[in-house]
Amino acid sequence: MSLKINEDTCIGCGVCQSLCPDVFEVGADMKAHIKDGADESASCVDDAMNSCPTGSISKD
Numbered sequence: 738m739s740l741k742i743n744e745d746t747c748i749g750c751g752v753c754q755s756l757c758p759d760v761f762e763v764g765a766d767m768k769a770h771i772k773d774g775a776d777e778s779a780s781c782v783d784d785a786m787n788s789c790p791t792g793s794i795s796k797d
C-alpha cells in the first residue's frame with residue numbers, strides 16, 4: 738500500500754494534518770506531504786482521506 742497526495746488538487750487546508758499529525762504535514766509550499774517514516778496504516782489516515790475537501794489523499 739502506498740499513500741499519496743495529489744499535489745495538483747491539494748489546497749493546503751490542513752485538515753489532514755489536524756486529524757492525523759503523525760502522518761501528514763502541510764509544507765511551506767502549502768501542499769500536504771507524508772512525513773518520513775509515517776505509519777501509513779494508522780487509523781486516522783482513513784479519517785483524513787474521508788475528510789479531505791478535495792479528495793486529494795489516496796491509497797493504492
Ligand code: SF4
Binds near residue numbers: 748750751763
Ligand atoms: S486535507 Fe486534502 S486539501 Fe487539505 S491539506 Fe490535506 S490533502 Fe490537501
